Amino acid sequence: MRVLIPMVSGGAGPDGVGRHAINVVRCLLRLDEIKAVDLVVGRWQLSYVESLLGATDPRLKLLVAETGRSSPARNLWYYNRLPGLAKERRSSLIHVTYPVPLHQRGLPCPVVVTLHDLYPYDVAANFGYPKVLINRLILEQCLSAADAIACVSDSTLERLMIRRPALRGKSLRVYNCVEPHTACSLDVQESKPCRPFILAVSQHRHNKNLPLTLAVFHRLLRADPSLMLVLVGRQGPETSALKASLESSGLASSVIMLESISEDNLQWYYRNARCLLATSINEGFGLPVAEAMLAGCPVACSDIAAFREIGDGYCSFVSLGAAQEDGFVAAFHQMMKQPRPVPATMPQLSSGSIAGRYAQLYRGLLDATAQGVETALQFSRENGGAA
Structure with missing residues (x-):
């Protein structure tokens, strides 16, 4: 089986989509039946x-897409150039990562x-108008054209079924692969926080609810002036407002903003933070929450479906609403009274488990191409259930 994985996206550093693509590659290379993986990047x-x-x-080939970085250039590349590349590489199957x-x-x-x-439907403010309308069109066109839709969580699958129930026959859940990381040293190029710190790992987008993160940190800083906030995440539509808020509130000297850091450095932050603060109003999966759990980092997070799905029994959940600031502050103080948690075990997110699920899906699609996607997904479910 020869799999083509295009991951050409706008980010120049690690982000959720890019890390997902890399993890899919690692999962597939565990399988003997995979003869070649072609990973396409900008x-x-x-x-x-x-x-x-x-x-x-040796089965992995890294290919560079000859396209620009802008959204229109990348979209044209996917539509016009991807089919030819798949023919050239004699691909058995294409897995697009978003x-x-x-x-x-x-x-x-x-x-x-x-x-x-x-x-594009649940958090239109992430895109603004008219960009959100274009993103909706692309989402609808892709979901209709794809032979199978692998949702990263039950919550995403459930949202899809509410909006597009007709896609049930070709949709299933395959979790993101997230595994414990062994190395946790801090590179000399990275500035080490000189004070105890709280960690937030969030792109600067509306759904991440960063104003609440800053408000909670401001409250905690008043009680303990030694605290710092380390905010890791790509810049985005909310960056200007975020920086303005830091200046006007006087928090700038207590906040470290990092846009792109190595995997080892990120793990160091998880393992040394007082806690991870995740205040999102909407998520598809919640990768930082899963990573923090595997690193044994306390987690205070909003009580939303995606976080509940992976963090129930470990995280401190806070309901969003009128008392949300008080809830996060209380959750932090309660966690600080308790021993640091033991790193979580999450076998359902392991590379071995996810590799098996993708193998079932791919094999089913290839075996049942002549019979249609629904038959292929039925094959997958009969050989292990929902991935």
Whole structure:
């Protein structure tokens, strides 16, 4: 089986989509039946992808897409160039790692798309107008054209079924792969916090609810002036407002903002933070929450479906609403009274488990191409249930 994985996105550093793509590659390379994996990146992604991949398997080929970094340029590449690349690489199957425009008639093999969330509908403010309308069109076109939709959580699958119940026959859940990380040293290039710190790992987007993160930290800082906040995440639509808020509130000197850090450094922050603060109003999965749990970092997070799905029994959940600041402050103080938690075990997110699920899905699609996608997904479910 030869799998083509295009992960050409706008980010020049590690983000959720990029890390998902890398983890899919690692899962597939565990399988003997995978004869080749072609990973396609933008030139601006090449450096960080190479650093994340580390030692490479001879079956893995890293390809550079000749396209610009802008959204229109990337969308045109997916629609016009991806079919030809799949033919050139003799791909058995294409796995796109987020919704993109697909030229369905031109594609020479089945296509799986990973669906992380339904933000174009659920969090329009992430995009603004008219960009959100374009993103909705791309999402709808991709979901219709794909042969299978792999949702990263039950909550994402349930949202999809509410909005598009007709896609039930080709949709299933395959969790993100998240595993414990062994190394946790801090590179000398990274500035080490000189005071106890709270960690937030969030892109600067509306759904991350960063104003609440800052408000909670401000409250905690008044009670303990030694605290710092380390905010890790790509800049986005909320960056300007975030920086303005830091200046006007006087918090700037107590907040470290990091846009792109190595995997080892991120793990160091998880293992040394007082807690992870995750105040999102909507998520498709909640990768930082899962990573913090595996690192034994206390977690205070909003009580939303995606966080409940992976963090129930470990995290301190806070209901969003009128008393949300008080709730997060109380959760923090309560966690500080308790011993640091033992790192969680999450076998359902392991590479072995996820590799098996993808193998079932891919095999089913290839075996049942002539019979349709629904038959392929039925094959997957009969050989292990919901992934």
